[in-house]
Amino acid sequence: MTRNEFYGEVNFDGLIGMTHNYGGLSFGNIASANNKAKPASPKNAAKQGLAKAWHLARLGYKQGILPPQERPFLPILNKLGFNGNNQQLLQHAAQDKRLLANISAASSMWAANAGTISPKYDCKDNKTHFTPANLITNTHRALEAAQTTKMLRTIFCDEARFMVHDPLPNQSLFADEGAANFMRMSKSHGEKGVEIFVYGRDGFESYSGKFPARQTMQSFEAIARNHQINIDKTIFTRQSKQAIDAGAFHNDVVASANENVLFYHEFAFENEEALKREITQKCDFEPVFIRVDNNDVPIEDAIKSYLFNTQILSKPGERMTIIAPMECYETPSVKKFLDELITRNTPIGAVEYVDVRQSMNNGGGPACLRLRVIMDEADIKSIKARVMLDEGLYSDLVNWVDKYYPETLLPEDLGDFSLLENNYAALDELTKIMHLGANFYDFQK
Incomplete structure (x- = not known):
């Protein structure tokens, strides 16, 4: 098979949106339920996600970024029978905190749920x-x-x-x-x-x-x-x-x-x-099965730490690296297992720990934040949008986050019309930074 300069996995991480909050909306997600209504920091969340992605890019892995979605998402309110201008629509939604929370969730940050991809x-x-x-x-x-x-x-x-x-x-x-x-x-x-x-x-x-x-x-x-x-x-x-x-x-x-x-x-x-x-x-080929026994890591510890929601990454000629959240380091049974794993005769030879606590508190680890796409060099070059992470894009996105993102956010803050106006201004600028074209978001039409 003829090979281009690169063929392999590209991770496209979801850029965490400005309405990141702990709404506790995901039934069955223990972290989401446990942190419901606590203060969140959209600015820290976005910077943690970008820092993780940039760290992988600097390690030599191909890394992309996906833009956040428009939130609060007012067009759904028109379909539900509400009328008026944007401020009036938001006021209608704010009368039902559950509805407001659902149309405001920044959950598209978890790009692993964006879709299923077959190379x-x-x-x-x-x-x-x-x-x-x-x-x-x-x-x-x-x-x-x-x-x-x-x-x-x-x-x-x-x-x-x-x-x-x-x-x-x-x-x-x-x-x-x-x-x-x-x-x-x-x-x-x-x-x-x-x-x-x-x-x-x-x-x-x-x-x-x-x-x-x-x-x-x-x-x-x-x-x-x-x-x-x-x-x-x-x-x-x-x-x-x-x-x-x-x-x-x-x-x-x-x-x-x-x-x-x-x-x-x-x-x-x-x-x-x-x-x-x-x-x-x-x-x-010969598959390698790495089974973690419940006696070594109880399933409660695996879920709390997101041991399996780590990223396992490959480089030619090297053993694989696990990118794990700090919660894995802080959970004794998991830390012990990972320390022993990299000494064994398996394809996995290293573990690196990253801080994505804002995402973890809402029930999403490092692997939740990324969509895996197998590509070659020509595939990557065919992308017109500015989504492949390099030093220039990383700097532009961090500056953009600093400019627009709130330091803290509670679910009750989502009905603030000034927050909506700020979000629209930010996303409008983001479409230019990332070369997403005109009318990418509904509010731009």
């Missing part, structure tokens, strides 16, 4: 396929799908290289949470791989549990068909109900894959042994 190496038409997630389980997240679709089509605009599908139908049968429930294994990123779709429930079954199972089998079956993946290189497996009820609302809270490595908790899957057999059968 061209896996697809019959040799295009990279994207399906934006409909995220219908939670109201605040379901508002993201249309803007996510437009964003992906703006950035990945070369239709000869990329295919951005419409989101799946907004029906419970096709509930889709994106790449947070998707894994891919391959000998190296730029080669054909095996795509692993992890669902929480069969959409036709009567499901009951402590927390909802957000991803259906039917949604992933539809995505696999639309992405034109060879069925012989496709696996559908079920996340365990035990993990979901413990607070693993997405599979990436209890399992992760990178190239030939599957890194997972003992309680991650409904049928662990069957999954391992199928992976072994369908891979044309």
